Amino acid sequence: MDDTLGVYISLYGVKPNGEDQSANINLALASGNTKFIFPKGTIRVDKKIQINNRAVEFIGHNNGRSQENATILEFYGEGEFISLGNSSTPGFSGQQGFTLRQISLIYKGSSRGNLKNPFAVSASNGWYGTGTYGIRDWRGGGIKLIDAQIEHFEYGVWGTQSDINRFNNLQLFYNKCAIYMEEKSDQFLGEGLYTFGNDNTITMVNCTGGRFLNCQFVKEGSQGTYPVELNGCFSMLFAGNWYESTGNYGATVPAYIRLGASSECRNIVIRSSTLAIGDKINGTVPQVNYFIEVVTGRSIVIDEAGGYLRNLKKLVGFSGGASIQDVYVKLANTVPYSDGKYHDENGTGRAAILIEQHDENGKTVMGLTRTKAQAGSVQRLTGGLWTRIALDKSVFDELGEFDNVKYQWTAKHTGYYRITSLQMTGVQQAGNRLQLALFLNTGDSTGGTPWTFLDDRTSPVTGGGAVSGSVEVKVNAGYKIDLRMLSTNDTTLLGGSSNYLIITRI
Structure with a gap:
């Protein structure tokens, strides 16, 4: 031998x-x-x-x-x-x-x-x-x-x-947890795995450099368990994998992949995924709510996902209250979610998502700040007092950042922004001074100190007045900004489309 x-x-x-x-x-x-x-x-x-x-x-x-x-x-x-x-x-x-x-x-x-x-x-x-x-x-x-x-x-x-x-x-069938790796179980390679009927397919804790390539994850998870759980992991790659739902048995898997439930994940790339998500239970309840659920994670990349995305509740779900929740999505197709959004914000955290859609018309970037608010009615301003402008109507608000009750915009992303405003007034007496400014992180609706000015002008003659301006500023996530005016004398702001605030991330 x-x-x-x-x-x-x-x-x-x-x-x-x-x-x-x-x-x-x-x-x-x-x-x-x-x-x-x-x-x-x-x-x-x-x-x-x-x-x-x-x-x-x-x-x-x-x-x-x-x-x-x-x-x-x-x-x-x-x-x-x-x-x-x-x-x-x-x-x-x-x-x-x-x-x-x-x-x-x-x-x-x-x-x-x-x-x-x-x-x-x-x-x-x-x-x-x-x-x-x-x-x-x-x-x-x-x-x-x-x-x-x-x-x-x-x-x-x-x-x-x-x-x-x-x-x-490797074939992994009917295990409570098919693969569990912890504490520097780094540089893992799983290729061509075939998993079937497991409660939890993969759990990795504090691991770096793992790769799962060309795998078939079939009928995984349960109503209370996630097929893939990553906690405290860094630089992980999932590429070319098949993700299949459990079937129409009346139980919804919360998400196929959950990131950072107990500790932050970073640089997780999920590429070229096929989602074999079956029809909704009774036509209304998803078999899987989200492909990815982010609790605490930064630099999470979803680069192309195909198959039956429409049977998910949404592609991405954000939960928990972490200040670090960043996801970048790149897709070559569109999915008709009812509200047009690819994500749900189920927690109180940052929930920052940037989406690129590619089609025959080129690239469309979604998930950027595009906010326009305007005054729905006339507003009376008391002279000599900085007063928050009542912008109570949203024309568009891509990320839901503008509060039409407090008349305040809250940034979801750290970045550079262009802020533009035009405010038309009633008749101004000659010599009346009007100032327009942005205020930062203020709770009171009057008074305060301007953060940055948009305009400062004095009426040369009696007649209708206006102030306007545009500024580019750096804003941190969580900053709250509102628009205020100061008039020497009592004055009136007109309502409607002529009085607006536009904020765009650049």
């Missing part, structure tokens, strides 16, 4: 005979060999397989459920099925380089919890092994899972400081 191809583990008594083979597998691991070829068939394992060597390889014959054509390791024990190191392993010094190729790991024991995934429940697969781990890595990394399958565990694959892992053509 050529040892470079591996050692047949049957030499250590491992057989698909329905009896517990855990002792024989651990005996093989203690031999000093590291590369083992498993036979076809179903191999029963009742106890943990403890791996304390680096670069161990388990190689089987195809992955799948047919005993005739596949190598299947069925686990009937508790806790960890395959353990790489243990909880006392020092940082980044675990059993690196474990490989599982063409083998299925399936929990078959009797200690079971209930999945929430509605499709899994309907298919009589709505259960998982309570407290079980298909593979648990303690600070090793370098794991290669190739053409393998992991099914019915509480955690399919779990790792801490488990970096530089490569999962290729």
Whole structure:
């Protein structure tokens, strides 16, 4: 036998005979060999397989459920099925380089919890092994899972400081959490994953540089769980993936991907996505509310999403109260959401979104400030007192930034803005002075100190008057700006389209 191809583990008594083979597998691991070829068939394992060597390889014959054509390791024990190191392993010094190729790991024991995934429940697969781990890595990394399958565990694959892992053509079915990585489990690559009926597909906490490419996420999540959860993650890429809803079972998944529920995510890019979102339940209730839900995140990029976006409630949802919620969206199609917006603001946070739509007419940038407010009626101003102008009618307000009751504009984005106003007055006596200015972050409707002036003029003769001006200013998100006038004498502002304020982000 050529040892470079591996050692047949049957030499250590491992057989698909329905009896517990855990002792024989651990005996093989203690031999000093590291590369083992498993036979076809179903191999029963009742106890943990403890791996304390680096670069161990388990190689089987195809992955799948047919005993005739596949190598299947069925686990009937508790806790960890395959353990790489243990909880006392020092940082980044675990059993690196474990490989599982063409083998299925399936929990078959009797200690079971209930999945929430509605499709899994309907298919009589709505259960998982309570407290079980298909593979648990303690600070090793370098794991290669190739053409393998992991099914019915509480955690399919779990790792801490488990970096530089490569999962290729891995199938993950009916797990409570299919992949869980935490604490610098960086530079992860998942390519061609096929996941099905899991409550939670991927959870990553404090990880950097993860990539999920050309994967199929099918019928994932539940009414109370998100298929993909990222917390405290930086520079992650999801590209070319298929995202499919659970089906018409009366349960709505809140969002396919949630970012920053417990800690800020940054530089997350989600590119070339296909959304296979089924028809709304009873024609009204979405199977999935949002593709992306942002709680705390900056520099979140959605670059092209196709498929059945119209069956979502919206493409993006903002929740929580974080001051950091930035999303940039680039689309080559349009979606007829009822209010014309691609996002919902369900929290009290910043909720900054910028959208580029590309079609045969070129590029349209949405999500920029475009506000025009005007006075709906005549307003009487008392002489000698700065008075807020009652702009109580919005002509357009792209981002909902203008308050028609307080007559105040609140910036949702930090940036540079052009602010323009024209105010027509009634008859002015010769020599009457009119001043027009912007006021910043003031609560009272009268008095105060101007932030910047738009106009200052004195009427040369008796007659109708007007003040106008334009200014470019830098504004921080959350700034509140209102328009005020000061007249030497009592005066009247005309109402209608001749009295307006326009604010545009430049």
